[in-house]
Amino acid sequence: MEKAGSEMQKKTMSDYFSTFLGRVGGVFLAPDATFKQIITDKIGFWETFVLILLLVGIEGIILASFVHRVISAITVSIGSLVGLGFLGIIWLIVVIVSIVATLILWVVVAGIAHISAKYIFKGEGSFVQLMKLYGYSLVPCSLVILGTVLLGISWATWPLLTFFNIVATFWVVLLMAVAVKHNYNIDIGKAFISSFIGPMVVCLIIMGIFWISIWLIISSFAGGFV
Amino acid sequence: MAMARTIFGGVFVVILFIGVVYAAVSPVLQPIIFPQFEIPGLGVEGETVVDTYSLVKGTNVSDTVRFVNLNVSMKFGGINLLFSNDPNLACDVSFERSVDVSELEASYDELDEGQVLQVDLYGESGGLNLTLGNSYQYNGTFGLRIGGVVMELGQYANISKFTVFIRYIGGLNLEINSGASFEQIDLSLDVGGLMLTVDAESLKSDGVINAGVNIGGFIMDVDVDTGEVGVSLDATVDIGGLTVDHEDFEGQVSERSCSVETEGYTGAVHKLDVKAAIGLGGGTLQKTLPYGFPA
Numbered sequence: 001m002e003k004a005g006s007e008m009q010k011k012t013m014s015d016y017f018s019t020f021l022g023r024v025g026g027v028f029l030a031p032d033a034t035f036k037q038i039i040t041d042k043i044g045f046w047e048t049f050v051l052i053l054l055l056v057g058i059e060g061i062i063l064a065s066f067v068h069r070v071i072s073a074i075t076v077s078i079g080s081l082v083g084l085g086f087l088g089i090i091w092l093i094v095v096i097v098s099i100v101a102t103l104i105l106w107v108v109v110a111g112i113a114h115i116s117a118k119y120i121f122k123g124e125g126s127f128v129q130l131m132k133l134y135g136y137s138l139v140p141c142s143l144v145i146l147g148t149v150l151l152g153i154s155w156a157t158w159p160l161l162t163f164f165n166i167v168a169t170f171w172v173v174l175l176m177a178v179a180v181k182h183n184y185n186i187d188i189g190k191a192f193i194s195s196f197i198g199p200m201v202v203c204l205i206i207m208g209i210f211w212i213s214i215w216l217i218i219s220s221f222a223g224g225f226v
Numbered sequence: 227m228a229m230a231r232t233i234f235g236g237v238f239v240v241i242l243f244i245g246v247v248y249a250a251v252s253p254v255l256q257p258i259i260f261p262q263f264e265i266p267g268l269g270v271e272g273e274t275v276v277d278t279y280s281l282v283k284g285t286n287v288s289d290t291v292r293f294v295n296l297n298v299s300m301k302f303g304g305i306n307l308l309f310s311n312d313p314n315l316a317c318d319v320s321f322e323r324s325v326d327v328s329e330l331e332a333s334y335d336e337l338d339e340g341q342v343l344q345v346d347l348y349g350e351s352g353g354l355n356l357t358l359g360n361s362y363q364y365n366g367t368f369g370l371r372i373g374g375v376v377m378e379l380g381q382y383a384n385i386s387k388f389t390v391f392i393r394y395i396g397g398l399n400l401e402i403n404s405g406a407s408f409e410q411i412d413l414s415l416d417v418g419g420l421m422l423t424v425d426a427e428s429l430k431s432d433g434v435i436n437a438g439v440n441i442g443g444f445i446m447d448v449d450v451d452t453g454e455v456g457v458s459l460d461a462t463v464d465i466g467g468l469t470v471d472h473e474d475f476e477g478q479v480s481e482r483s484c485s486v487e488t489e490g491y492t493g494a495v496h497k498l499d500v501k502a503a504i505g506l507g508g509g510t511l512q513k514t515l516p517y518g519f520p521a
Contacts, residue, residue, distance in 0.1 A: 021235025028234045030227070058242050061249040068253050142238050145245045152252055 020047070027139045031175055035133055035182045045128060048135030052106060053099065055141050060098035062148050064091035109199045110134045113180050116194035123184025123194075133179035140171040274322055277330045281316040281345065283361075290340035291316065293386075294358070296366035297344070302351035305368055305375045307358070309382035315359035317345055323352030330354070360384065372396055381405025384430075392418060399423075400435075402498070407431045414438040422500065423447045425514050428454040429496040440505040448472060448488075449514035456494030458487035461502040461509050468509045475511060486511070 026034030068091045110131045117123040147161035173196050181191035281287050294316050321330040331348040360382035368390045374397040375390055385408035392415035401423045407430035420439050448457055463482045470479045477486030
């Protein structure tokens with residue numbers, strides 16, 4: 001009885017992993033059908049959360065390994081002259097900042113798309129569901145990980161990394177539009193505006209406010225408007 | 227189609243796995259190596275050796291030698307020069323360096339029918355201690371790229387002309403004590419500090435000191451018997467300021483230049499004229515502090 005239960009659990013885990021692989025592969029090959037399936041299956045939020053953590057965390061630790069190599073070289077070179085022990089934690093800061101920044105962006109970008117799709121274009125859909133779809137939209141970022149590894153192996157592969165970055169960026173933008181389209185049942189044009197144009201406009205407004213603030217601060221030091 | 231999706235999903239997982247493995251092993255398998263940069267004496271750990279040389283009358287210096295020309299050049303480190311009460315000593319050199327640094331290149335020759343002893347010293351990095359005697363007339367050029375130079379001229383010093391320069395960054399400390407004899411000393415450094423201390427009841431000759439600092443500070447501490455030693459200072463600062471805080475000095479002082487001399491300068495037995503040019507930084511003339519920093 002115990003053995004039968006164990007086999008059933010093993011089979012379930014195996015099935016789950018196979019389904020997960022199918023979903024990830026489906027994002028590459030058939031995003032429309034895959035996103036519909038994700039909505040229908042009502043997958044758990046934590047699955048997406050772990051997926052994002054894996055993507056960002058692994059990219060973060062690769063970058064951290066670069067930082068660690070450079071800092072180790074600096075420490076060996078001039079560490080005897082000045083204390084450089086504090087540099088040892090920079091790799092950890094790189095990883096943590098990467099993860100935290102991505103999680104914040106995930107919520108903010110999904111939030112803007114949700115507001116736009118639901119309240120401006122009158123779509124029907126939930127915010128949490130959109131976050132799950134957005135999580136899966138980041139799957140093409142694995143290309144960036146591959147490019148970064150190749151760059152680490154040989155600096156000569158930088159054009160490949162650039163190419164992978166461009167492809168991944170366009171791909172993710174496209175997938176996010178598809179995700180909004182299916183989550184709110186709106187057409188792809190409105191979905192693109194909600195998923196890409198909306199966040200871009202908000203980003204530009206925030207940057208504009210930031211630079212105006214900087215300008216005002218500098219002007220006040222200069223004795224007035226410059 | 228389902229199989230293709232699973233395969234692509236598998237590729238995705240493999241990429242993540244490769245990323246993790248690469249991040250773990252790359253610092254070990256692909257370390258980046260920069261050239262090692264060390265300055266002896268500044269926290270460098272490791273074994274050191276000392277190269278020593280001596281030029282002594284009757285041993286390796288002819289009796290006809292009257293003048294000694296020193297040509298000292300180093301990349302990193304420190305030069306420490308002082309005079310001793312040894313009439314036979316022309317030059318004693320000790321060079322402390324790390325074992326993996328090349329040893330001091332030292333050579334000497336007698337010129338002008340044996341009247342001039344030419345001494346050339348070149349070191350990569352280390353600490354160079356020079357001790358000179360009291361019966362020769364010395365000329366010298368001391369060049370350093372990065373580091374410090376300390377010179378102490380007392381009653382045994384007998385100098386025609388010394389040129390001391392630090393090409394890049396460092397500190398220069400010249401101390402003139404009672405009974406010193408020198409005609410001209412030129413001091414210059416690019417970035418750093420220059421300290422001139424005149425603590426003398428008397429001098430054996432008139433002397434001139436020319437000091438130049440591109441970026442940094444110039445401090446002149448003076449404590450003299452103004453009847454015996456008349457000291458003048460002509461200083462300019464291009465960007466920065468000058469401070470004269472010494473009751474024995476009088477003359478013209480502005481924010482970026484000064485021309486001052488001690489009371490009774492004209493009637494003093496011997497005169498010491500200091501000319502200082504500072505680019506970016508500051509200059510200070512003050513009375514010698516009664517207590518120095520603890521050694």
